[in-house]
Amino acid sequence: MTESTEPREQHASRRALFTAGAAAVLTLAPMSFARAEGGGPVTRTVRGTLPPGAPDFVHLPVEVPRGTRELRVSYAYERPPSPPGVPGNALDIGLFDERGTALGGRGFRGWSGGARSEFFVRGDAATPGYLPGPVRAGVWHVALAPYTVAPQGLSYEVAVTLVPGPAARTPRPVYPPSRAKGRGRAWYRGDCHLHSVHSDGRRTPAEIAALARAAGLDFITTTEHNTPSGHGSWSGLWGDDLLVLTGEEVTTRNGHVLALGTDPGTHTDWRYRARDNRFGRFAREIRRAGGLVVPAHPHATCLGCGWQFGFAEADAVEVWNGPYTPDDEVSLQAWDKTLAAGAGRWTPAMGNSDAHRDPDRVGLPQTVVLADSLSRAAILEGIRAGRSYVAESSGVEVGLTATDARGRGATLGGRLVVAPDSPVVVRLRVSGAASDCTVHLVTDQGTVRSGPAGAPLEWTTTSSYASYIRAELRHPPTVPGLPGPLAAFTNPIFLTS
Structure with missing residues (x-):
């Protein structure tokens, strides 16, 4: 039999506000349960209202007694209409x-953001x-994250149910191998930004794997939000033809970053802002876990999506995200402006689908990497090098x-060292493009050559004239006076003396 209590009101007192590691946190009064041994499930429910300007995180402590087998949480909140241009309520959990x-501790047990209204954890599932994992005795915390709060405030209700009983055995996870057969x-070809039912996606891993194969991909990366x-x-879904890398989309309030190709089971904290x-x-923890730091959709216009941490820690940047849009064009142009300093450190570009659900296309776009093998290490090295x-x-x-004139050559991500006035022949070939696409050679001075996609393009230059060369393949313009959407683009080749 389930015992339940009447909801009790929790008020957001500023006296309970403190800073935990980095993020401002409001801690509510603890939710107490009697010993769980014997009897049936017990539910406690609390209500509260958060004002506009609430901190990023609100913690509800839950005192879990010994003998608890399962913990369940459900929540709901009011969504009153807001004036035009004013965000309404959004509450993550x-x-x-x-x-x-x-911050960065071992206590993390899960995150669903706003994707679901209830969840459970127990030993075996x-x-x-x-x-x-086991539901051990001690103080647990339900973490609420008021992403936006309407002018009327955010009224919420949280119900926690503890189920007594012996702990179930936790199975050892089966992770994808780090190598596939390859060629x-x-x-x-790969897509390194994908979401499934494990965050706010609607597809299962099996559905994603099938779509990846249909799109002609050789590798994918699973990047759920904050978990x-x-x-x-992915057990049984990889194979000789498909390498599955693990990672995370670290979704902060000041932009999103892909922890790409980290060790399986790695969790990267997201509870901080640029300030x-x-x-x-x-970023250093991501690299210690074997991964790459890749800011995602850096100029996206959704609230909290634009990247504000700078690029000093980036190993690559996601310039193209999903179907090509004006914010991708802004990302491309902003990235291009960093390449003139490529004689030193530069940041390679990549593109991914960020696919969540139908009709999102897995593999639109895809990053094509020159790698020594179809392995985690080789793919990540190719991305890091801009090949x-x-x-x-x-x-x-x-x-x-x-x-150059001596027959020495370079390709994507490479560097050709030549005398300042020594001729360098640049050759571009494209296949599989639509008949109305055009190709373009781009340097630090802008676009220097263009032509139809069906014919090879050749251009002779010098390192004194062009510090780098990269290529674009574009569809016809859809807006007069603006460049057409990309069909492809390359990382640069650098020319230095």
Whole structure:
């Protein structure tokens, strides 16, 4: 039999506000349960209202007694209409166990954002987005994140149910292997920004794997929002033809970043803003876990999506995200403006679909990487080195080379060292493009050559004239006076003296 209590009101007192690590946190009065041994499930319910300007996180402590087998949480909140141009209410949710809520700590047990209204955790299973494991005695925390608060305030209700009983055994997760058969040194196609039911996607991993194969991809990366819960859900879906990398989309209030190709099971914290000066720490943690730091859709216009942490820690940048839009064009042009300093450190570009649900196309776009093998290490090294281009489909192939008078050559991500006035022949070939597409050679001075996509393009230059060369393949313009949407683009070849 389920015991339930009447909801009690929790008011957002500023006296309870403190800073935990980096993010401002409001901690509510604890929710107490009697010993769970014997009897049936017990539910406690609380209500509260958060004012406009509420902190990023609100913690509801839950005192979990010994003998608890399962913890369940459900929540709801009011969504009153807001004036035009004023955001309404949006409340995310997650869970930390008795090990605490410290930034980057071990207590993380799951996050679903606003994707679902209820979840559970127990030893042998958990709702997607959450990590299975024993429900140990101690103070747990339901974490609420008021993403936006309407002028009327955000009224919420949270119900926590504890189910007594012996703990179920936690199975060891089966993670994807780090290598597939592949074709030796070759160009491999991948999509490194994908969401499933483990965050706010609507597709299962099996559906994503099938779509990836249909799109002609060789590798994919699972990147759920703020959780690694999907890392162990790909058993039986990889194969000689498909490498599955693990990662996360770290979704902060000041932009999103892909932790690309991290060790399976790695979780990267997201609870900080640019002003907190914490991002460098977590960028280093991503690299220690074997991954790349890739700011995602840096000029996206959705609230909290635009990248504000700078690019000093970036290993690559996602210039093209999903179907090509004006914010992708802004990202492309902003990235291009950084390449003139490429004699030193530069940031390679990539593109991914960010597919969530139908009709999102997996593999639109895709990053095509020259790698020594179809392995995690080789693919990540190819991306880090910029030996890659981005295409709208597996049917599009692009080749760009630069050759000096002595026959020495370089290709994407490479550097050709020549005398300042020594001639360099640049050759561009494209196949699989639509008949109305055009190709363009771009340098630090802008577009220097254009032509139809069906014919090879050749241009002779010098390192004194062009510090880099890259290529674009574009559809016809859809807005007069603006460039047409991309069908493909390459990373640069640098010319230095």
